[in-house]
Amino acid sequence: MKISARNQLKGTVKSIETGAVNSEVTIELSGGEQIASIITNQAVKSLDLKVGSTTYAIIKASTVMLAVD
Numbered sequence: 001m002k003i004s005a006r007n008q009l010k011g012t013v014k015s016i017e018t019g020a021v022n023s024e025v026t027i028e029l030s031g032g033e034q035i036a037s038i039i040t041n042q043a044v045k046s047l048d049l050k051v052g053s054t055t056y057a058i059i060k061a062s063t064v065m066l067a068v069d
Helices: 041-046
Strands: 007-018 022-029 034-040 054-059
Touching: 007 034, 007 041, 022 041, 022 054, 034 041
Parallel strands: none
Antiparallel strands: 007 022, 007 054, 022 034
């Protein structure tokens, strides 16, 4: 697979919290950091994601916003 997005983070699925329509998938990166993504339940099924699966977080954004209280 080749993709134009430069921010590709390889990790391992740590948890999948399934809701009515979407799931929150948390992956752990090699340094121990975690990143979460909300994807459809159908996408979880299509990708055959399970805890322990190797996957990639691919980030493609033109804007990243930060906020503080």
